[in-house]
Amino acid sequence: MAKQVPSIAATQGLRKLGADISVARKRRRMTQQRLADGAGVTVPTIRRLEAGDPGMSLATLAMVLVVLGEGNRLGNLLDTSTDDIGLLIENEKLPQRIRAARRRPAQPSRTEKHDSDQRPAGDDESFGEAF
Structure with a gap:
């Protein structure tokens, strides 16, 4: 299977990421x-990562970030609360106006008494009431 060549934007992003990892390592006075x-x-894997090699695994990147003390960065990479493009798309889907829900015809509630449920006047004994 042929290796897929990433886009120019992806290639530049990987190179920048690699360079940033190299600078972070040097600032921490760490050797490769x-x-x-x-x-x-x-x-050699660290060298490839710092060069921006597109074949590097995400697991390798994650472990390098942990060693550099930046393990939380990968999890926040595409945080949905800060996804500006996704939020714009969702806002475009909002309805133009909100209408009140249609009211349905009122139906008698279960607590209301119907004519057939009415008891005869003065016949409290048949319902077990003492008063």
Whole structure:
């Protein structure tokens, strides 16, 4: 199976991500070897990640982020509360106006007494009432 070539935008994004990982590693005074050991990968894998190789696994990225102390970043990458495009699309689907619900004809409630439920006047004994 042929390897799919990502778009130019994806390629640029991966390169930037790799460069940012490299800077974050250096700011923490970590060698590639130390980062690789912490993430459970080899040094060549770290080099490929820092170069923006599109074949890197998401699991490798996640482990590198954890070692760099940024493990929560991956989970917040496409947080739905900050998804501006998704929110715009949803707002376009909102109705133009809201109408009141149609009222249905009133039906007698179960607590109302019907003529057939009425008891004869003065015949309280048959219903078990003492007063």
